[in-house]
Amino acid sequence: MPIAKKNQLVGLDIGSHAIKLVEIEDSKKGKILKNFGMIGLPREAIVEGSIREIEIVSAAIKNLFKNLKIKNKNVATSVSGYSVIVKKISIAKREDSELESTIQEEAEQYIPFDIHDVNLDYEILSAEEDQSAESEEKTQSGLMDVMLVAAKKDIVEDYVSLLQITGLNPAVLDVDAFALQNAFESSSEKTDECYALVNVGAEELGINVIKNGVSIFTRDSSFGGFQINEGIMSSFEVEYDEAEKIKLGGVKLEEKDRGKLEEVLTSVISGWVNEIKRALDFLITTYPDQNIEKVLLSGGSCRIPGFQKYLEMQIDLPVEELNPFSGLQINEKVFDPKYLSYMAPQAAVAVGLALRSTGDK
């Protein structure tokens, strides 16, 4: 049943480099892309997921809403980074009444912060969702799988107050990894195997491995496109904005400078690839029988030339870009298909958020 219009939310991905906005309309004929836009942020506004310049970020969001003429004030947004922990744990089965306190106690072992400083949420991964042999064994042995999500309270409060001072209603606060998973599931025909979703943004590299629709491994690390800017800044002795232009191919370079750029790219990209490789190797030791079907890339930095090929070579798995728009109906008179397909990986989190509705966590 299509969700009622009043429950529809604006998906707002507040990244450290750019804010992405997506609006989707549910109609009888399916889901329609109604709005998509993006606005850049200055370098210091958001650092590693924490909002440093709330006024600047708020003004950027206001601009985006104004330019796209968006009336809906109900927003779904997400947090990520070191302040957010997502972990699947196994605990002994209990009565519902005991569950809450047991999970709270168990969670303390897995959360590197004071338990009083985090908002804790959990979801029981029922046997229906995870029908693997491994989960059947657990059911028989009296264990149950629980997905823990903990986010530091100060970060959550910052995002909520940012939206409030902007005149918006934070209806859903999600986690980047789950929003991405949502975008993947709604845009892919087949989702019942094991996939690695890898998002390379400006300051964060997020890995989420899902199996039969359940996240079995997540990790966020401080890698991203910004490292390339830093490398260019020191190698070319330029400011941040000029480095961004050089990175995106907007500056004509001489032969020797092309070599310097190549060096920066190679060193940063190999760091990303090693990080992804380490995560997948760890996964294989934890789940020895698990075959990963493919790696799906998103985030603006996945388009750095050479990255996708090099990753594919190093991990020996198929690597593709995630196109979150492929499950949506697109009016080509409103959206240029070339532009959309170019922007697709960067829009993935925002699409996943726009697909949420009021009442979702």
Ligand SMILES: Nc1ncnc2c1ncn2[C@@H]1O[C@H](COP(=O)(O)OP(=O)(O)OP(=O)(O)O)[C@@H](O)[C@H]1O
């Ligand atoms: N065509 C491109 N080629 C290479 N890099 C690109 C391209 N387009 C954008 N980027 C880089 O991608 C990054 C922005 O991606 P994205 O919007 O996914 O990040 P973000 O969500 O703002 O950051 P984060 O999630 O890390 O806080 C920037 O570093 C930008 O320079």
Ligand SMILES: [Mg+2]
């Ligand atoms: Mg991002």
